[in-house]
Amino acid sequence: MLLVSEESRGDNFGSCVGRLDDINGDGVADFLVGARHAQHQRGAVYVVSGKAVRDRLVSGGEIAISEVHLKKLVGEEEGDLLGWSCAEHSGDFDGDGIGDIAIGARQADGYAVESGAVYVLFSSQLGGSPKSEEVSQLVASKRALKIAGNQRGQRFGSKRRFAAGGDFNGDGIPDMAVGSPGAHEGGIYAGAVWAIDGHLLSEQIESSDGKE
Secondary structure, three states, rough: OOEEOOOOOOEEEEEEEEOOOOOOOOOOOOEEEEEHHHHHHHEEEEEEOHHHHHHHHHOOOEEHHHEEEEEEEOOOOOOOEEEEEEEEHHHHHOOOOEEEEEEEOOOOOOOOOOOEEEEEEOHHHOOOOEEEEEEHHHOOOOOOOEOOOOOOOOOOOOOOOEEEOOOOOOOOOOOOEEEEOOOOOOOOOOOOEEOOHHHHHHHHOOOOOOOO
């Protein structure tokens, strides 16, 4: 057995886990682990090397997440709680043949304060970038897409695991389904699930505009 430990006490490491494709091309599938209280509750998500974990399983024991992660993604602001949720499996939204990364920040500011957000990070653009990076930098550099909530307290993206990669409408392009328990359309805190058309997502990804 191998225990992978958090960077700092109270990070809430393991707040979400998601499966990925082989991000770094070493022949072993990788995965995501969230730590929603890291960095003064900005939250963080680690892209973890499946091969590094597999190689350490032989000896077992305990290692730090810093020894096996490929990249650490950090929330935009204190209190965002990035890593509250992760897509349960990666979906290839930009059509490059590699599944992309989708992660939720329950209390991030979107079109309203603390409306929540989901970030889609393009796996093919991970190479050569800093090992630790804020999602705001990724959005600004157009290497990530921010899908933002539009109501205060909506908590868009706060379902611990959400679907990214299912083709709901049969057009051959993966779609996404994201929970929003604070939505009020059906009554106070009635909640909602948003089905997001992957075709529209891919158009946003290809566009030079509309990255939030």
